[in-house]
Structure formats: structure tokens, C-alpha cells
Amino acid sequence: MSGQEDGARPAVTLVGDQWSPECSVVRTFLTRSEVAYTWLRPGDPRGGRMLADHGLTAADAPVLFDEAGRMLRARGLEPVAEWLGLHTDPGGGAYDLVVVGGGPAGMAAAVYGASEGLRTVLVERWAIGGQSGLTSRIENYLGFPEGISGADLADRARRQAEKFGAELVLTRHASTLAETETETQTQTGDGFTLGFADGGSVTARAVILATGANTRTLHAPGVSDFVGRGVYYYSALTEAPLCTGAEVYIVGGANSAGQAAIYFSECAHKVVLLVRGESLEQEMSTYLIKQIAAIASIEVRTHTEVAAAAGDSHLEQLTLRDTRTDTTETVEATWLFAFIGAAPDTAWLGPRFLRDDAGGLVTGNDIAALAAPEPAWPLTRAPYHLETTVPGVFAAGDVRSWSGRRVAAAVGEGSMAVMLVHKYLEA
Structure with missing residues (x-):
């Protein structure tokens, strides 16, 4: 849930599945646009009822509802922005x-x-x-x-x-x-x-x-299949509440990855930072390196890259490769966040x-x-x-x-x- 104090924009309800890439995009957009919203899954009693009242099913999600009774099947950000009343057209001249x-x-x-x-x-x-x-x-x-x-x-x-x-x-x-x-x-x-x-x-x-x-994307086999379903690019703020008590993998060795690792360490059980290089000193600011070193729940794995991803409805496994020895290791993983430059x-x-x-x-x-x-x-x-x-x-x-x-x-x-x-x- 996200909100703002001035109440300038309407509170809305979003009904969508956790592992829906479309729902992930809409949630991120609402959060970024400072729109107050409540998120319900289609399987929640209230979420299912809201869909049924409009003749919809889980297959129609993600769907937005507002307090005035309006409804929108969220397909693309421009229609969502227009429906929310955000400014999408220049004044002219x-x-x-x-x-x-x-x-x-x-x-x-x-x-x-x-x-x-x-x-x-x-x-x-x-x-x-x-x-x-x-x-x-x-x-x-x-x-x-x-x-x-x-x-x-x-x-x-x-x-x-x-x-x-x-x-x-x-x-x-x-x-x-x-x-x-x-x-x-x-x-x-x-x-x-x-x-x-x-x-x-x-x-x-x-x-x-x-x-x-x-944003640059990971090209390892299987990764693209799970974007928005366990694999995310620059989406820490939106997804972090769902990672409480979980193990989170972060790819990247620059400041954005370091900031994300510290942020996730506040809610996740463990954060594993995967770095292709031999150390963080190559790209990351010194103040972040010192903070990471002081947090016991953050593990930094250098000379490591993602070699593959696998799962069913969402990400379940990662294959990691040691770039020095070319050996691989398969680990259970539900959350992977990539910060690999642009x-x-x-x-x-x-x-x-x-x-x-x-x-x-x-x-x-x-x-x-x-x-x-x-x-x-x-x-x-x-x-x-x-x-x-x-x-x-x-x-x-x-x-x-x-x-x-x-x-x-x-x-x-x-x-x-x-x-x-x-x-x-x-x-």
C-alpha cells in the first residue's frame, strides 16, 4: 500500500496476482506516482468479490477500482495514468x-x-x-x-x-x-x-x-521468463515488503546494488550480493562498502554471475557460475533483483x-x-x-x-x- 498526505489524488484498489508481471508494473507505477492504493489478490475474499461484482474473473486482472465505482482493466501505463487523472497531454501552443x-x-x-x-x-x-x-x-x-x-x-x-x-x-x-x-x-x-x-x-x-x-537486462537462460515473477530490475521499493524473512539475491557491484542490499537487509533474512568483479571497490562508493561490511545478513559473493533461472509460476531456482573456475551451483531462490547498469x-x-x-x-x-x-x-x-x-x-x-x-x-x-x-x- 502506498499513499500521500495531501489527498490530491484518489485512493484506488488494485486487484492483481503477486506473480503477474502486469500487476508488478502497475504497482510500481502507482508507488512512483504517489497514488494511494490498496492491493488485493484475486484469491482474497474482497478481491474476488470486487471482480465478480463487475463480471470479471482472475484472468481479467490486474484491475483498478476507485471509490466512485469506476473500473479499469490495467493494460498499459498511459490508460492507467489517464484513468487516474494524471497529466498526460501537453497544454498546447x-x-x-x-x-x-x-x-x-x-x-x-x-x-x-x-x-x-x-x-x-x-x-x-x-x-x-x-x-x-x-x-x-x-x-x-x-x-x-x-x-x-x-x-x-x-x-x-x-x-x-x-x-x-x-x-x-x-x-x-x-x-x-x-x-x-x-x-x-x-x-x-x-x-x-x-x-x-x-x-x-x-x-x-x-x-x-x-x-x-x-536498464540493462540479464541474458542468462530462463531469466526473461520470470521478469515480474521473481526477477526485477530497479524495483526494490515496491517489492521489499513481500520479501520479509526471505532470502534475496541482488546482482550488481555499483552504488544502486549496494543501496538495495542495505535496504533489503532491514526486512530479508539474508541478502546475497552477486558481483562479477573481484571486489566492490571497482565501482561502489566507499561509504556503502563500509556499511555493507558491517551488516551480518549481507553476503558478498565476488566472481559470480547468474547462469540460469528456473521455476514454475514464479522464480524458484538460480544457477550461479564462478567466473574463475567455470563451476556452477544451483540454489533455491524466489527473489532476484538486478542492478547491472544502463x-x-x-x-x-x-x-x-x-x-x-x-x-x-x-x-x-x-x-x-x-x-x-x-x-x-x-x-x-x-x-x-x-x-x-x-x-x-x-x-x-x-x-x-x-x-x-x-x-x-x-x-x-x-x-x-x-x-x-x-x-x-x-x-
Whole structure:
């Protein structure tokens, strides 16, 4: 169950099976969107009765009900968001700035853009917060000595952006970025058109790309069969209450995995952290390594990877491989959470955007260094810092080449990008 104190959004009831991938997605979305909800299984007396009263069965789940008697079979996040009354359509007209992505970089850009007088719209394909919104605890972000959850930080950012008048549009997937008039991937004085996968669009004089990165997935045999049924990516906050007293496996050696391990240790009987490398020191912050070492219920297994997954209606077994000896071990497992990094979300952009080998957008002074054999920058002036190879389009956060991969770095870049947008628009 999740909720918020101001009561701005309606309380709803979700009826869905624990091992339903669709139900898992909806639960995560409701939690991320700060929607108060009660979750019932179809086999619960009340859950079964609610389905029957509407002529439905367990096969129709997940289903949402609200206090007004409305019902929705939850198929896709955009219909769910619309049913909840969340903002899913831009207000219309030309904007000064469109921000693509609602993570820390995008939210910082929305706050600073709107507070400094730009008519700003932010487009997020899922929920505000990005991957950091799923982080159980952020302890090295300036100004929060006791730490703050990613969800709390995201909610504060949302309220702050709305306070200054930024328009936040949810569950709209950006699919094209084009010149407003000619539909070519370039820039003119008229600005840009950001197209959505469903055919809608929004226009703006300048663009900040803060789309972050797409989560990498495990490719071991059987793993994909259990996504949402025991295998989860960046879903610690939603699933943790179900793991009380259980043994939890976490894959990853960077900060997100370490934060999840500490978070799960508060409810799980045991947490096993699987790391491909020889130690945590390669990618994880020192403060997290020290905390993990002090928690007896966390076991760190280095040189270990998931080789296979098996089960019936949900995950029941994992095969683990020692990368040094190539020997395997089969263990009973119901919960596996993977935090194995992500790739910059840039595939949807056109060829004029210069990328590095990892797919990150190259910006500013770095353009000249990577633009061989032909220049990628089309103007006589030099590109502004954070400006991509398309003038007027800036990049901030994890989507950018050589980004800091930290919340503070993303917030700083999102804020700086707005300063550069002003400079671009005033030129």
C-alpha cells in the first residue's frame, strides 16, 4: 500500500496476482506516482468479490477500482495514468523549452527553466524520478545528511517544478525530434517538434535531453521468463515488503546494488550480493562498502554471475557460475533483483546527434575531439557546454557522454543546461 498526505489524488484498489508481471508494473507505477492504493489478490475474499461484482474473473486482472465505482482493466501505463487523472497531454501552443525525461537532470531543468521565466514542458515516458526514483536511499546528496529515498526526492522535485509553473506530462514516449517545419533532424529559428510514439507532439524553441539510460537486462537462460515473477530490475521499493524473512539475491557491484542490499537487509533474512568483479571497490562508493561490511545478513559473493533461472509460476531456482573456475551451483531462490547498469537512451534520435561508443551524446568541447573525419558542428560559433551537435539541443545527466553517473552531477547539469538555453535563445 502506498499513499500521500495531501489527498490530491484518489485512493484506488488494485486487484492483481503477486506473480503477474502486469500487476508488478502497475504497482510500481502507482508507488512512483504517489497514488494511494490498496492491493488485493484475486484469491482474497474482497478481491474476488470486487471482480465478480463487475463480471470479471482472475484472468481479467490486474484491475483498478476507485471509490466512485469506476473500473479499469490495467493494460498499459498511459490508460492507467489517464484513468487516474494524471497529466498526460501537453497544454498546447509553442513552449520556450521542452525537457525530455523526468529524472534528476530533467527535473532540475524544469525547476530552473520555469522559475526563470521560460514556458517549460517536461515529457516523461513513465513516472517522475527516473532510475533514481527507485533508489531506496541516497546518502551522499548535498543537504541530506541523514539520506533521502529516491521517491521522496522525486516527489519534492515534482512539487517544486509545479510550484514554478512547469508543465509535467507523464506516460508519453518521445520518438522523434525534428525541425518544426521541415521534419528534418536539424534546427531553425522556429525551434523543434518533439514527436510521441502515439502520434502526438509538442513544439519548443529549445530542447534539453535528459532521457537518462535504459536498464540493462540479464541474458542468462530462463531469466526473461520470470521478469515480474521473481526477477526485477530497479524495483526494490515496491517489492521489499513481500520479501520479509526471505532470502534475496541482488546482482550488481555499483552504488544502486549496494543501496538495495542495505535496504533489503532491514526486512530479508539474508541478502546475497552477486558481483562479477573481484571486489566492490571497482565501482561502489566507499561509504556503502563500509556499511555493507558491517551488516551480518549481507553476503558478498565476488566472481559470480547468474547462469540460469528456473521455476514454475514464479522464480524458484538460480544457477550461479564462478567466473574463475567455470563451476556452477544451483540454489533455491524466489527473489532476484538486478542492478547491472544502463545504456544511454539515444537510439530514437537522428544521425546528426554525435554519440560516443556507448551511445552517450557528445557535447560542447568534446565534439571537436570525436568528430573525425568530418566536422559534426554546423555553425561558425563554438558549441556551448552541454550543447549537442544539433544547435539548440542540450544534453544533461546519464544520457550525456562522460556523465558523472551521480544524482548531484545530473542535477548540476540540468541546472546548467537552462543557463545555456538562455544564452542560445538570446543569441
